[in-house]
Amino acid sequence: MTEIEAWLCGVTGYDRVSLQPNAGSQGEFAGLMAVRSFHLANGDLRRTVCLIPSSAHGTNAASAVMAGMRVVVVKTAPDGAVDLDDLRAKVAEHADTLAAIMVTYPSTHGVFEEGITELCELVHRAGGQVYVDGANLNALMGLAQPGSFGADVSHLNLHKTFAIPHGGGGPGVGPVAVKSHLAPYLPNHPLLPEAGPVTSYGPISAAPFGSAGVLPITYAFIAMMGAEGLKEASQAAVLSANYIAARLAPSFPILYTGANGLVAHECIVDLRPLTKQTGVTVDDVAKRLIDYGFHAPTMSFPVAGTLMIEPTESESLAEVDRFCEAMIAIRGEADRVAAGEWPSDDNPLRHAPHTLARVTASEWSHPYSREVAAFPAGLALGAVGAGARDKYWPSSARIDGAFGDRNLVCSCPPVDSYGE
Numbered sequence: 001m002t003e004i005e006a007w008l009c010g011v012t013g014y015d016r017v018s019l020q021p022n023a024g025s026q027g028e029f030a031g032l033m034a035v036r037s038f039h040l041a042n043g044d045l046r047r048t049v050c051l052i053p054s055s056a057h058g059t060n061a062a063s064a065v066m067a068g069m070r071v072v073v074v075k076t077a078p079d080g081a082v083d084l085d086d087l088r089a090k091v092a093e094h095a096d097t098l099a100a101i102m103v104t105y106p107s108t109h110g111v112f113e114e115g116i117t118e119l120c121e122l123v124h125r126a127g128g129q130v131y132v133d134g135a136n137l138n139a140l141m142g143l144a145q146p147g148s149f150g151a152d153v154s155h156l157n158l159h160k161t162f163a164i165p166h167g168g169g170g171p172g173v174g175p176v177a178v179k180s181h182l183a184p185y186l187p188n189h190p191l192l193p194e195a196g197p198v199t200s201y202g203p204i205s206a207a208p209f210g211s212a213g214v215l216p217i218t219y220a221f222i223a224m225m226g227a228e229g230l231k232e233a234s235q236a237a238v239l240s241a242n243y244i245a246a247r248l249a250p251s252f253p254i255l256y257t258g259a260n261g262l263v264a265h266e267c268i269v270d271l272r273p274l275t276k277q278t279g280v281t282v283d284d285v286a287k288r289l290i291d292y293g294f295h296a297p298t299m300s301f302p303v304a305g306t307l308m309i310e311p312t313e314s315e316s317l318a319e320v321d322r323f324c325e326a327m328i329a330i331r332g333e334a335d336r337v338a339a340g341e342w343p344s345d346d347n348p349l350r351h352a353p354h355t356l357a358r359v360t361a362s363e364w365s366h367p368y369s370r371e372v373a374a375f376p377a378g379l380a381l382g383a384v385g386a387g388a389r390d391k392y393w394p395s396s397a398r399i400d401g402a403f404g405d406r407n408l409v410c411s412c413p414p415v416d417s418y419g420e
């Protein structure tokens, strides 16, 4: 753990790291508690305003509120970056009560904020601290250090950037990394003095070193990659995202790009014009991707009606190409709906995903074939033959996700049954 902490300091340019937080969001909470403690120790009792750009991940605002801060939202400029004019105005308005800004770099809009250094200076001049959400560190590692371009504190998501499997609800590791002036306020633990400084506000999770059991994954990852390998991982992640953006741009507009037309580690594919033109929705595209053998990328976050695609460094060029070809083929299917070849309520997109039971049922009343339903063009680069072996069959057809979210049904056995 000591070695991992030192390596993470090297990657980020910070001075100290605590591995206690079990998730990125817990790292945010720990980091903001450090900021809050720092202001309190300086007698700045009134510094409670936390500026958060509207592109931020939802956990940012939640963490700020949990840490006793008041959230003030900063607008987004048309290119997806933080609106620096709005930031200047908000900093001036809240100068006496400014605790911090929480900014994600590169942002959740998939762009490197060109004004990041200026942003840090503006906030520091007003007496605030700069929190850089480091969940997107896989675009920075080996290339730039938040601790060097002006930030005071960050969390990292080891379950994103450092190989711990992501998804399924954890366990995650969201270390919080700080410059030395915040180090006295990293979390500690009542049962283990070496878990953190005595000057801390206390623990933020039950175990002194959080999800320590999965740390060997990160240890092995960093040890095997080495400094050059980590840098290459970032370069591959950024290159893959830009490759996807370039290949998909003729079929779908890319919502945000930087000044030179490039994206960072992810790209937002804007499906809203397609929906307007053809009636094909972001849900239809996401579900149709399952027929093509893909789990859909992030849907309708951070912008409703869009897909946010983050290939990371882990996917091979063949897999990235297979994905691009599926998306391009889906665009072709949407065009057939627009051309009136398939009705807008009865086409392979609207009925996706297609289960084995549906495709093999005796009755088939759709205006498209079973083959188009289950083995769409581009699937594993071949509808029959070798490619068909890789066919993924979904276990469930389309469900109304929003209805399900709003009408929870408990499917566990009743409590009485445990008595029996």
Ligand SMILES: Cc1ncc(COP(=O)(O)O)c(C=O)c1O
Pocket (backbone or CB within 6 Å): 023, 024, 025, 026, 057, 059, 060, 104, 108, 133, 135, 136, 157, 172, 174
């Ligand atoms: C930008 C950003 N910040 C914070 C988080 C929160 O991390 P976690 O899900 O581990 O709590 C995420 C998670 O995806 C994220 O993308």
